[in-house]
Amino acid sequence: MSAFANSLASAAVVVTVGAVVVLWRHRLRSIVAALSVQGVALAATAALLGIHEHDRGLLAVAGLVLLVKAAVVPGLLARVVAANPGARESDPLVNVPASLVVAGLLTLGAFVAARPIVALVGGPTGRLVPLGLATVLIGFFAMVARRRAMSQVVGLLLVDNGIALVAFLVTSGVPVIVEFGSTLDVLFGVVVLRVLLARLSAAGFSDLDQLRSLHD
Amino acid sequence: MVYWLFLAPLVAGLVAMLSPWRPAVAWLGATSALVVLVLGVGLAVRVEHSGPIGSGVLRVDALAAFLVIVIGAVSLLATVRSVSYLSNEVQAGHSTLRHAALYSTLVQGFIAAMVLAVVANNLGVLWVAIEATTVVTTFLVGHHRTPAALEASWKYIIICSVGIAVAFLGTTVLYLAGVHAHVANPLDFTSLAAHAALLNAPVVRLAFTLIVFGYGTKAGLVPLFSWLPDAHGQAPAPVSALMSGVLLSVALSAILRLRVIAVSTLGPTFPRVLLLAIGIATLVVAAVMLLAQRDLKRLLAYSSMEHMGIMTVAAGVGGPLALSGVLLHILGHGLVKGVLFLDAGEVLRLEGTTRIARLGGLLARRPALGAILAIGLAGLLGLPPFSIFVSELTMLRAEAGAGLWWVAAVVLGVLAIILAAILAHGRTMLLGPSEQSTRSPVSLVAPLGVALGAAVWFGLVAWPLAHLLSLAAGIVA
Amino acid sequence: MIVLALVAGLGVLATLTALVPRAVRVKLVAGLLGLVEIVGGATAIRVLATNHAIVGHTSSLVPFTGVRIDLTPLGALFTLTTAVVAIAATIHWVGYRRHAMSSVSLSSAFALFVTSLLLVPAAGDIVTFLVLWEVMALSSLVLVAHDHAKRDETRQAAWWYGAMTQGGAALITLGLVVLGGHAANPSFSAIAASASHLPAATRGAVFLVLLVGFGSKAGLVPAHVWLPRAHAEAPAPASALLSGAMVNLGIYGIVLARTLLGVGATWWWLVAGFFGVISALYGSLYAATSTDLKRLLAYSTSDNMGLVVIGLSASGLFAAHNAAASSLALIATLVLVTAHALYKSTLFLGAGSVQYATDERDLDRLGGLARTMPVTTAVIVVGALAVAALPPLNGFGAEWLVVQSLVHGLSGADPVTTVATAVFVAALALTGGLTIVAFVKAVGVGFLGRARSESAEHAREVPVSMRIAPAITAAACVALGVAPGLAITAISRASDAVAPNRSGLTATLSGFHLQALRSAVDPLALALGAVAAALVVAGLRRAGGPRTGAKLRVFEPWGSGRAVTSARMQYTATSFAEPLQRVFDDVLAPQHDLDVSHVLESRYYVERVAYASANDDIVERRLYRPVLALAAVLGVRARGLANGSVHRYLAYGFVVLVIALVVVS
């Protein structure tokens, strides 16, 4: 196995592990930090692929990803967390051990689900696709299983990161323009979410279970 | 000419952003919607005459032209009503001038994003446009700054973002299939559709599933539908009208376009099974939620789900007849649902509530509002002379004609249950005694009446949309 | 085609005319409607006279399919009947208008309703048919709900009517689209041509679906529950149209199903006959026991439609072995339909006049109207005798023909058909008896004797247009009764459009003759004979008596030695029906509630006795209420699906996504 394949695999694994860490840790600060690490790993993936394929556009995207997903977005979230540094995901809907078991199962499921893609792409990149899909599913699960609004935002970003990982791996990045667009959209989305987070805390909502006034 | 479509919303949006809010600004917004409508008609004429316009990223074919017309029409209705809506809000002190300005800007952005979504010939641009609608409308849903509105916008953005992310995953996977089939421009609808037979079937199956799931979220389909009643219930009435009347349909149209590719690659069975399953599930969920519904706006929201379900089922069946029905249905539903949300907004303003149980005697108390509600509900339930009747009947005929008589039976059964439920709620709201009777201003009744008239017109008279509809249906049949 | 377009155009014009100021509204709309009715009726007469259908197609209306017209003699018969009823109803409406019937919505709904009723039988394809059908349903719903602000019963009736009529429409739509899906185009002629290639199971299923769908419009049990509510709550002109014209179209639909699908298997008609029999019995039983005049009439409609369906079933059952009896049954059915339209609209218009004059519908609060409202009473008596199938009115001829077809259908019948025929005859007979009870009660308690309430005592005869309207239909009942030949050519042409007429039925002006079957009846001769005899006896009575003094003495009636001065000593409608109610206790299961409160000091002394009995519709109570309760529970439970938790909402998506991914890959 080449050094490229090894390093690519390591980066991808870091992305997935970052997702697992989000499920694992209670403290919101740690969670945001994990997200930041994941952003770095994602940028690394893009960069590795860009170097390997001699694709300048992809390198530019890697830069953008590093900026947005490793710095700006976690930074924005960190500022929210900083307002309440001790905030914890103290009583998740699904407790941590069970969440980790689920994460394991989801990873297995991702391996099953990604078979068509693996079969089509093959090679060192194709084999890593399940990790990206696992990240997507774990992120989705985090949104379902965590009470804090911040956790949910992080879960959503995990989903995005997982998708980005899949995109880099299978296609060496969707055309750069789209990638730019989607990354900016994520940025906008996070800005909007941040505003909402601020309004939520201003309105005195500490966790999402309190958002139950709209129902049938 | 395609780019001109964005000019009017852009100008109106900029003006609203930069100048202090006053009714003239809102009127400018309405003018922009009118421009979109007129341009849509112009494009439609040209497309009918000389085929699709543009290529590459933006392309207007018959379907796009038709959807632009729908967007223009419902936007016109919503923006015209926005004028008095905002004036009332500002006067009553419910919103500041700054909020009104933000509202006007965002509505223009919303319109532009929807137009972009329907004229996009690129999967990526389509995705960006639909994501943009989410970002823009989140603040519109939260316009009222109440805890409930905040809650609704949170749920809206969280749920829709997940859905739209999954759609992006699907887009990526489809792109992958295109790349591997050496399609020249693998994000282009036209190229993908032309080479669809070469694509890797299992991957396309996965991609189509993800895309239906993702865009289905924005279209209010099962399973991620729950944002819809909350958002539609909390958003300002004109925004609800736009979201329910066109946004859902725009998302659905993305599924329609991608279905064509899926069918060419996979054959008709898989897309049919998938869309039938989702469509019927959506219908059933909407029906049970309507049974004991307690709020008018949520009732309208679930009814939107119902209609999306009907269209999804018909799209699953496929064929020119079914798709003609779907497209006419988009128009009819857009107009009628727009009218109903605007009417419900006025009811909320005047009565202070949209609780069904508290509205008793509306027909006697506010004859015009009540009558519009009654007529609109009748149209929504697929009663003639509204076009929804013709389109539903067309879809049912297509279902039976395709040998799927059980689908027609299920749809009709669910529709009958929904009808009984909405009729019961309508009875509670509309009928009954009332001490006094208040007339409503013509400025309210006239636009809504015109829109209802249009919905009737297209149910009775095929002209002038018949040819455009058949062309558009041919694209996605 | 042009004339039908004219009818539609004038109808729409009349609908829009409702927007003119109130002062002239009703007269203007009614005038235009009269034109619509006359043109429609004349068109129908032309079709029946020339025996040529009016066909046409335009694609400039209604997207995707256009409008197709095909007014066959069968349809023309229904249109003509509707036109006659509608003329009477419109005239009545002019007088009824100060009774809150002059608002924009009601005027336009009335105009739209009449127009759609006239046009439904002219529809030539499934889309046109369903459009007109639904317009008819919707406009009549507005009429049913007219009094919603005052009466809770009206609000309930509106819901029941709307829900059930649309449930029926859903079934009709299903049946028609399935048929249309297999045909070259959605026209009825194409469907009829292609339906024979369908598998037997499909045809049977479609027939069942259409039978239930159209049967609900015709008020067949158990889909009848809307009918007593809606007919009772609608204003009188609308009730007359509902019962005299709209339910007929349910029958038209069943006949249409037969023309589309062919006669089909025996079991189709056994099922139809079953519904017919239970409707006839159930309807007549409830008519005999109800105390509300308009509910009584509505139940009687259910009963009559049951008889009609019995006739249709007989026609279908006999088709295989006895073409003559089959044709005869079909003709008899159509005669019965037209007869019913005339006498039932007479009765509903009359009942409307009573309600107008007294504000009462409860028979137990009426009475004594024969003296204060002689014209209305007279038309009601004519209608009641006609519905009771007594000679020489038109109900008799119809019932006689039905019995004849049943008697003749027995020749060559297999055992199943024989048994079914015997059941039909028995049902017909019991129904006839119960109908007589019902209408003797209606007339006897409601119009004769002593007034039972203030309002009945001070009743005044209604305005002239409201007297003329039911008199028109009553006169038609008499005319078609004593001279059945007036309509028989038209009716046999209509039946020809369904199946070739082999009945051998001829009619002179005065009676029916079935040469081949050696049967005949001559109502005119019977009537003349009876009148002659009555005149002789009257003469003798006049000639007899005391030679001096007053010929007639008015006295207090016998009250077992007490003077009868109170209206409360009369039999009420409830007590009148009591014996029957006891006989059919198991079927009706009325609810009694006896509440005796004793004096404090001793329980041997009763302070007060409260007795309440409710005779609500048992099908509604035992069949529909539990379903509605279930739906309500389901709806409340379903709220849990949207309980507000964003986690739960996301979980729906998450679970589905994971499953979908694993399944799809």
Added chain:
Amino acid sequence: MNLASLLVGAVQLALVVLGGPLLLGLMRVVRSRLEGRVGPPVSQPWRDIAKLARKQRTRPSESSWIFAVAPLVLVATAATVAVLAPLVTLAPPLASSTDFIAVIFVLLVGSVALALAALDTATAFGGMGASRALTIGALVEPALLVAVLALSMPLHSTNLIAIVANGSRHASTLLGPSHLLALCSFIVVILAESGRLPVDNPSTHLELTMIYEALILEYSGPDLAAVTLGESMRLAIWLGLFVNLVAPVGIAATAHPLALVVGLVALTLKVVVVGIVVAIFEVTTAKLRLFRLPELLAGGFILAVLGVVTGAVMR
């Protein structure tokens, strides 16, 4: 319709009008004798009628024209049937239109008129009588019509003359089980329709037990005379029809005077015999409770149904 058939009709009418009250008288005499009383003379009903006809007409204070018209309708319908039905001869006027169903329904008009008149009196007894009479009438109807169906099965015609003629030509059909069962049902129907025991006691004087007597409680004078005459005519017609269905012996096939005389005598004898049998039966039986009546009538109905079924099987 020709002159001869009109003459025949007149003869039948005269027989029914004159004989009806006498039949009533005869049955009363038989009952009295069996009960050990002397009883009134056979002609007593006629004497009553004659006396009543000379009295002043009366009407209850709250009644309307219905009350006055009902006796006329009763007599007129009975007279119409008396002219048309095959009693003495098979060639009455309008022979082709003498339909069984028509006969039944024409007689029904009379019953309905009386019931309406009873309600018109605005008393409790009138309503009670009407209610009970019509309830019984409703329950009788199925047995009656199914019996007609059974009787008309051999010919597939409800033409009454054809049925009777068929019986007189082919005596074997008269003994067929279908025919016999139908006639058994028919006799139940006749007892109920004409208000005889065990359905109703025509000689009761207690209002609460009355059925048919309660209907006419308010009639007096010429009106009561007409009602009595009408009722007796109806009884004669029912029994006459019955005997001709059972044994159409001696019925005149043509309008020849000699045949008519034979037919007249035969009919009179047959009706007298049946009248006596009915009277004897009435003495030996008690009135059924009102709410036991459905059982009796259901029995009659079942017999008729069995008649139809056996008729279908035997074919």
